[in-house]
Amino acid sequence: MSEATEQEPPKKPAGRRKFELDPRLASYKGVWVFVEHERGVAHPVSWELMGEGRKLADTLGVPLAGVVMGAPGIQARRFCEDAFHYGADLCYLMEDPVMADYRNQPFTKGLTDLVNAYQPEILLLGATTLGRDLAGSVATTLQTGLTADCTELNIDLENRSLAATRPTFGGSLLCTIVTLNYRPQMATVRPRVMSMPKKDDTRSGSIIEHSLGMIETDIVTKVLEYIPDNLQGKPQLPFADIIVSGGRGMKRPENFQLIWDLAKVLGAEVGATRPVVQAGWVELDRQVGQSGKTVRPKLYIAAGISGAIQHRVGMDASDVIIAINSDPNAPIFDFATYGIVGNAMTILPALTDAFRQQLATAKVAV
Amino acid sequence: MHIVVCIKQVPDSAQIRVHPVTNTIMRQGVPAIVNPYDLFSLEAALRLKDEYGARVTVLCMGPPQAEAALRKAISFGADDAILVTDRAFAGSDTLATSFALASAIRKIQEDMPVDIVFAGKQTIDGDTAQVGPGIAKRLDLQLLTYVSSIVDLDLDKREITLHRRAEGGVQVLQTRLPCLITMLEGTNEMRFATMPNMFRAARYPLKQWDKDAAGIEDVSKIGLKGSPTIVSKVFAPQAKSQRAEIIDCESKEPKDLAVTLLTKMFTKYPNLPEEIAKVNA
Amino acid sequence: MDEKFDAIVIGAGPSGNAAAYTMAKAGLKVLQIERGEYPGSKNVQGAILYSKALEEIIPDFRDDAPLERHLIEQQMWVLDDESYIGTTFRSAEFNQQPYNRYTIIRAQFDKWFSKRVQAAGALLVCETTVSNLIMDGKRVIGVQTDREGGAVYADIVVLADGVNSLLAKKAGFHAELEPKDVALAVKEIHFLPEETIQSRFNIGEGEGVVIEMAGKITQGMMGTGFLYTNKDSLTIGVGCMLSDFKQQKITPYMLLEQMKAHPAIKPLLAGGEMKEYTAHLIPEGGYKAMPQLYGEGWMIVGDAGMFVNAVHREGSNLAMTTGRYAAETVIALKEKQLPMTAANLAIYQGRLEDSFVMKDMKKYKNMPEIFHNNNHFFTTYPELLNRAAHTMLTVDGVDKKTKEREIRKSFKQRRSLFGLMGDAYKMWRAFE
Ligand SMILES: Cc1cc2nc3c(=O)[nH]c(=O)nc-3n(C[C@H](O)[C@H](O)[C@H](O)COP(=O)(O)OP(=O)(O)OC[C@H]3O[C@@H](n4cnc5c(N)ncnc54)[C@H](O)[C@@H]3O)c2cc1C
Ligand SMILES: Cc1cc2nc3c(=O)[nH]c(=O)nc-3n(C[C@H](O)[C@H](O)[C@H](O)COP(=O)(O)OP(=O)(O)OC[C@H]3O[C@@H](n4cnc5c(N)ncnc54)[C@H](O)[C@@H]3O)c2cc1C
């Protein structure tokens, strides 16, 4: 993002000025979503972006394309199919053995070549370790603007430009960034910020193939080994359907057991606020919020959490939020679905019991 | 070996407040700090210096006050510090910043070739994680982001082996110098400066480069002009219009509150019990 | 590292800065050590700056020092639960340059002062805590810091480390502070637009008001409250003796909260955003609680030496003046190439005695006790005064003479005539 927010505001409020796109850029058309995958699995953020990309493309009246890059084989084509099911009209497919693993050099060349050849006006990537690495170098190579970690994407119809909104200043404020006279307009979006679109298995589209034109000896960096994470016992917050989170209002690490108890009954993941993580009550992977994970479960239970903006941005897309807080004025009540004003230490066990009973009766009913 | 570490001075975002009425940032009294992510990279550089011997130059682009950040880096053990500062840089976005920093690094090269450039994973104010990759592209350096550890460095072969964080695992990568590395947070802990280094930092004659000294001829590549992205508005997050439905019952007993909540919730969201049962199974 | 300095100054508050500046300016090799992240980082407070003391050190300070507002009006309030009675002094003379008193924000002021100190040639090292004085027998020869290679040596060590000087205590120069000798002050800064402050306090650009408060806001404890106008913020705070807080079991925070809710104070703060909350000790033991101020190779300046005039809320001026005297003492000895022995450093004590510093300290030496032993000053009198005013000002058909009689009666009921006279006499004696 521009430093302009830090110094003085830009002289001309860009959104308002009548704007003429450089005619050389007029040929840039269409919305692209980079389909990220690793070890044969597509990253869900790709499909979340596809859903978002669909809306942008429809607003602009242009096609939506997926970009799939990887080793040759059936897998890559399957990702193209998935892209169609999630909303793409066409896919650009680049297959080459040197792209079996992600490496910056071939992927940057590949994506840059594709952009130069087919000229999209918007290019979206997931704000993952891969997406950020790639987006940063592609944007520099293309000499275009890139807005990272967006939370909202819109089209400014007046000049057909992408208005990308993202948090700034430690999350206390949001800013909207436009890239007027450069193409493509690039943005990254964190996983789980956008909702997962409905899959439509009947959809299909066309595949445009393009070759990379690189051989292994051109590439300086070698992947010696890949050590997959041992996911056993590791929290998987971003994709959990139920999360029980505790904040500083739990007072003591021992009390956090109440959170675990409820989570166990529900089969839920345990989340936490930053102060709790920093105090070492739970591991870093459980932090929800701006500097932690973004989640969007069906049910989010927040106990002893004030609802500071940096926490909120990570969880307020949850379908149902239950907040337990002793302070009736806690900000969390401003956006939760249900609130219980009271002491979490007594409410949580009661809630655990109530859920346990409900589950038991549900089982009997089946 | 010559290592350049790019550090940025940023406002301590933990202490930033937004004015409730005007929605503007209240900067008064907000201390400026070294971008916390940069410290992991600086410490990694200093460890390479300890192990293999190196000259460590820290580089910062920013207003004159940013010299404090550079002095701090000297106190931790960096050898040289250069502040690139010029009014012409005002309003630079990441593309323009990486251009300016890349030019400055080219100038630094004239003195002594650079083997490794370190940048922070991201900043806490811009938070884009783009400047590092941008510098690498412009200088044609091998780019290694999200590095969790540097396993080996062979200066004769000019080869470096390291672990890079991928989404579902760790890549063990080997590449050639020169390269640009951004370190993952939490991978090391910044050392406590020694007293002699504190003295050195306090006395260090900082180098200040304006755009000419940094070798920048094309001013259309820097500042607002050189920045494709434009901030069109800054605003406070909107409060959701819906306030929570506060659960209450006559007895106010936790047990009754819990039951009331579930009854209400399952009536309004009839699919929820099924969802819970599914997760539970 | 065996680096040796002419002088080491511990602390970069007003006293340490004054000392370091004066010595560095005279060409001495000075090291200043500050434990905060930067000078003033631990001192984020609005305060009153008295020009004179600073002028003596940096005559042109007005050119670039971060000054908030110069004061043109002083109010004194005695508060009851619902009301206050007070005096206001405002003078056009206060609007003539050079101004005498300013409000400042310490964090910015200290930073500015420190820049001047460094420009004068002193070496400043921050984020470094002096953990011990290095002694050679009875002589202080240097300091030990908390860093690796952290011993540094000097001919003289100036302790400017503020109230509760741990170093002086450790070295045995100073007894443990007693709760009856220190006040605990809490304060907040509330941001308000410049224009709002100006219209609310009826002042122009750059002009400021101070309100000093006493009475029931301290809930019977010995202490006072204050409100200062800064450029675009207000500083509001209250301080009471630590011993009283202990006894009354009231937290300073609660006290401030109640004070802010006072019907006379609340509208002044309305619409402001609270920016920061800080608590700090003030040494208010006065003359009788002062430690030995110098010895073999060391001197104490500022708050560390109890140099605070609690009655007039003066501290930073005493800090700067004592810092300057200490520095001038060192400079004089250096010039004559005399060692920094206790005998030679006695000049410092002499300078203090001859100046307003010790004269004022002595003048108010009995104040703390008088207030301590008589909490009527903080409870009964404010109530009576306010009620008297209320009675007189309420037009209700009762004749003024009857009203006066009632007022007299109420005074006597609450406190015997003898007690009243006694208090008045003691006050007079203390101020005299
Ligand atoms: C740059 C930056 C990034 C940040 N990133 C994150 C992030 O990713 N995630 C995050 O969470 N925070 C983040 N924060 C911190 C965030 O600003 C808040 O400080 C934090 O979320 C507050 O955590 P909390 O709600 O647990 O604690 P508090 O704000 O202290 O709230 C505790 C709550 O518990 C309630 N309570 C107390 N006792 C009880 C009781 N007995 N029963 C019920 N309720 C009780 C209180 O009323 C209060 O509302 C970030 C801050 C910054 C500056
Ligand atoms: C609420 C309040 C209001 C006040 N209002 C006024 C006012 O309006 N006008 C006025 O003139 N005075 C006022 N005072 C008093 C004034 O603030 C002090 O008298 C003055 O700050 C004393 O200066 P100093 O340099 O002695 O100490 P300090 O300002 O306390 O400075 C001491 C410095 O030493 C550092 N230090 C301490 N120990 C170590 C160590 N071991 N190693 C390294 N560094 C160390 C500290 O970090 C600190 O920076 C007020 C005080 C308070 C608390």
Ligand SMILES: Nc1ncnc2c1ncn2[C@@H]1O[C@H](COP(=O)(O)O)[C@@H](O)[C@H]1O
């Ligand atoms: N103005 C700057 N001066 C020096 N380094 C910078 C500057 N801006 C960014 N960087 C470097 O680039 C990294 C990523 O920044 P960003 O892309 O803004 O998140 C930072 O951690 C720094 O190492």
